Amino acid sequence: MTKITCDIVQDVLPLYYDEVCSQDTKKLVEEHLQSCKECQKELENLSAIVPVQQSETKQNAQDKKMMMSLANSWKGFRKKAFFKGIGIASLVSLLLIGSYFTLTEWDIKPVKQDNIVITEIAQLADGRIAFHIDYLDDIDVYRVKYELHEDGNFYMIPLRTIIGKSSLPHFVVSEGYQTFDLPSRQIDRDGKINALFYGSPENAQLIWKEGMALPKASEEQEQHLKIED
Incomplete structure (x- = not known):
């Protein structure tokens, strides 16, 4: 008992x-x-x-019932608030992660033209156009986007992440000699290429245009950029 x-x-x-x-x-x-x-x-x-009068007893019972109802409502509110907080925290985390990858992983920012120096423009024996690139700010370039406009202007646009960072060498569009295969591009692309630019259309450097006579590549360039059969 x-x-x-x-x-x-x-x-x-x-x-x-x-x-x-x-x-x-x-x-x-x-x-x-x-x-x-x-x-x-x-x-x-x-x-x-x-x-105790009957009415007072009933009132006490009603008050007790009301308190229990308020307690249950508060528990329900706390439960909803808890899950709502988890949802908001998850959304904020996703936004932060998305922002991080946008800033550090997506190649969306064109390189400023005053950071690009192009020299030694020449034409190889196989018809390709060769040139040498230096990026003055020493920040990696990860991708080059190609755009052919209706006027025949072809743009090679170097892109990098908004927050520049270093990467493994084979992921980077390295500085040094680059080539543009004009004969193949003329065949593969819809429309004739009248001029070749390096940079975004708003501020690009001219590499070649139709009628421009380019100097022949040096023996050193030919050997450096030779295509293996």
Whole structure:
């Protein structure tokens, strides 16, 4: 049999007297009263007090129900707020990760023209145009985008990440000699190439245009840029 103290019994005696306690509580109180004279006296004293009006009892029950409803509502609100917080945190994390990759991994930023120096423009024996590139700011270039415009201008646009960073050599469009296979491009591309530029259309360096006579490549260039059969 479960033992409870007199303090606990005397705390719940009003509920017991008004018959608003649970059956388990009622059973525990009655078992205690059988052997406790002090609590029996308290019950007798309680019986001598003017009974609580029925309306007040109902109001107390309604207040209890309201408090329980508010407690449940608060629990539901906290649960929703918790999952909402997780969702917001996940979204912020995705945005931060996306921003990081946009800034450091996507080759979307054209190299400024004042950072590019092109020299030694010449024509190889096989018809390709050769030239030497230096990037003055020493930041890696990862990709070159090709654009052929309706006017026949062909642009080689060097791109890099918004936040420049170093990379493994085979991922980098390295400085040094570059070539442009004009004969093949004329065949592969839709439209005739009238001029070749290095850089974005807004500010590009002219490498070759139709009618321009380029110097023949030196023996050193020929050997350096020789295509293996």
